[in-house]
Amino acid sequence: MFARASEDGFIHDMVLYYGKTTLEAHDVPLKPEQEGLGATSQIVSVLASTMSFPTTTAIFADSFFTSLELVRYLQDHNCRYTGTARDNRIGKPQLGTIKEMEKKAVPRGTCYYVTSDDGILAVRWKDNKTVILLSTDMGEGPMSTVLKYCSESKKREPVGCPAVTRSYKANLGGIDKSHQVLPMKSNRRYLRLFAYVIDVSLTNAWVVYKRDCKALGVKCQPLKDFKL
Known part of the structure; x- marks a missing residue:
């Protein structure tokens, strides 16, 4: 999984690797100028295009x-x-x-x-x-x-x-x-992917919560105190 994150840990965009067709499922199609780039350069250029x-x-x-x-x-x-x-x-x-x-x-x-x-x-x-x-x-x-x-x-x-x-x-x-702060680990690939999507959503929500607390000047409640 390739991802673009801000410095505080908020993940903005992701690309799931699955061989030659990795970038076909992304919302932003490759432009002709990107098609001439190497594989890793294409990934960065696609993730950058959604900024x-x-x-x-x-x-x-x-x-x-x-x-x-x-x-x-x-x-x-x-x-x-x-x-x-x-x-x-x-x-x-x-x-x-x-x-x-x-x-x-x-x-x-x-x-x-x-x-x-x-x-x-x-x-x-x-x-x-x-x-x-x-x-x-x-x-x-x-x-x-x-x-x-x-x-x-x-x-x-x-x-x-x-x-x-x-x-x-x-x-x-x-x-x-x-x-x-991503907690779940599994040897089964589909469970890892499923857990990763959920964990990223929770982690992003936690980062936004901390941003709001900082902006309002209030103390953040510890992550361990949240019950799901």
């Missing part, structure tokens, strides 16, 4: 979805994007290679970046491993520091961190928040 305000929204996704073609497609439709990426899906930007970045002589926190003529930022940042990001939403600066555990000194030490990485870590996770 109410795409020009004022930024999408965050992991390396399973991110590619240069997807970032360009969304950019052409005035939608901002940030995501981690695999090295073979970012084109050939003028950056240091992963092999060079992972040499011991290159300190942790090192950041190389380049921006294309059409405004796409590509970043390589050295953490425990080399992290690659593509973005049309954030720049590399201002650089800041984050505390990371160092295996050599056995303590947390400050490590340089680009702004785009901090933004990615802060905004990715809406799906995870939703799944934290």
Whole structure:
């Protein structure tokens, strides 16, 4: 199940995977320009097409979805994007290679970046491993520091961190928040799907309830106190 969620865990749209005909059942048919995209890029483009305000929204996704073609497609439709990426899906930007970045002589926190003529930022940042990001939403600066555990000194030490990485870590996770309160588990596929639809409805209602409580300035009743 592929889903699009807001940062507070509210799920707005879903696509159920079932092979080559995955996108045929979605309410929004593929446009000719989408048909030329890869499979994961098509999924993101379809989920993005149902957003109410795409020009004022930024999408965050992991390396399973991110590619240069997807970032360009969304950019052409005035939608901002940030995501981690695999090295073979970012084109050939003028950056240091992963092999060079992972040499011991290159300190942790090192950041190389380049921006294309059409405004796409590509970043390589050295953490425990080399992290690659593509973005049309954030720049590399201002650089800041984050505390990371160092295996050599056995303590947390400050490590340089680009702004785009901090933004990615802060905004990715809406799906995870939703799944934290999805209770039912089953080995039977049809039961899982049935339970998921019900649980998503309940979880979305809970998120809306919390939003309303925050807007009204009242205390939320704990989720465990609700009886069905």
